Amino acid sequence: MLVSGRKEPFVPQALPLAELRQKIGVNAYTGSTSGLAPGYLQANLVILPADWANDFLLFCQRNPVACPLIGVTEPGCPFLNDIGADIDISRHAPEYHVFYNGQFDTSVADLSEHWRDDLVAFVLGCSFSFEDALVQSGLTVRNIEQGRNVSMYDTQIACQPAGRFSGNLVVSMRPFTSQDAIRAIQITSRYPKAHGAPVHFGTPAAIGISDINTPNYGDAVDIFDGEVPVFWACGVTPQNVIRHSKPPICITHAPGKMLITNLLNNALSVL
Template sequence: MLISGEKESVTLQTLSLAELRQKIRVNAYTGSTSGLAPGYLQANLVMLPADWANDFLLFCQKNPVACPLIGVTEPGSPFLAEIGADIDISRDVPEYHVFYNGQFETSVSDLSEHWRDDLVIFVLGCSFSFEEALIQSGLTVRNIEQGRNVSMYDTQIACQPAGRFSGNMVVSMRPFTPKDAIRAIQITSRYPKAHGAPVHFGDPTAIGIRDINTPNYGEAVDIFDGEVPVFWACGVTPQNVIRQSKPPICITHAPGKMLITDLLNNALSVL
């Protein structure tokens, strides 16, 4: 029997990309985008004042695994034609997080009250984009199977500092048997714009995670006997860095709630 959350997910998966985006735009859907819009690239977002943009661009260039850059907007524009002609980045995400001076202020479903004409939007790749490839290869993605947001954790893995930005990596986790973990590594290595291969697997404490059952973001998933946790770099990393770097304002997606683009995952894969 499907629980209500699973029923909603099944219903959403039958919608066209345009129909799904419209539901998000009018706030009729505000949940996780994991498992939705199969085949299409999902993206993390970071919005910063123009005078902080060059430093963050350099940070992305120095940390391409955690921050795989897809595109950058002009200051004050919520549009980026390269990812979709009908996408309004200020409205087409289920939930946004707003930070002032590095401190989380509020979550909102659109940016009508927080938009500024000097904001530059960075569109970054997301691991949700390779989940479809894992499933097509016969692997079970536990967060999708259980209808939960992916588990995400703060770590002690230091990013390369750039300008005013520095901090540690955030990772997402999906459990697999050792045999399936090897296959998952092979598959995700083909998607460098979606964080690529895992950065760690096995003992969580080796990267500073004290309790695998208590994620810092998202929801916990079951890890069965014989499985190992596998960790990928995560697009929530900039949110961790923002807390340390303290820009006057920064707007991001809420963890697990991505911008769904018109780009095809396979167009960005490396054979």
């Protein structure tokens, strides 16, 4: 929301990665992962039946900014050594959303009752990874400062269709002064596996956002005088595409509640 004052910064409680993952694995932490596990790559999840997997792989290849592919599992296997052999994709995200025929059905803390032998998990990069780089560079990330989930919005920007998948881009928003926005563009451009540079900044209506104070997902954050909203492609895009494309079943992370991997952000950055 647009405001003129500032609040004291919020600093999320830091936990060692192993302890945080253990808490998530036993459903003792189900909140947003923004600002947690600094330095480690956070990931979006899309889990589909094997007979839909090739179409979605093609969709990721055609839309690498929205869906930066980190890895794909074998059918029925919830593990992927590339992101960490100790990570169980079916229980190490804080919350999952289950869709049937494109319609949201339920939210669950783990997939013990939903996992199937034909499910393939896609692990996709997330903008929470570059938030750490922004903070390390001295920039203020408002959703972290205010202890809120990031603001996410549906847009009118069409993704490139692939097979049975099509739909519009979802974006995440972080406000900055014009000077800091330029710096944020420079920093995030080095992280293509975390959505890279912004896709838009300035007037929200130009990309189909009618009310900046009412995000479609996540929480509203304050936008102070002299700041502009900056928009990055978001890993919630597949959830929008799922609603449009209607696979018989699909499971994703809950918006803002990511799978935290063992990969280091800097290992995937480009100079």
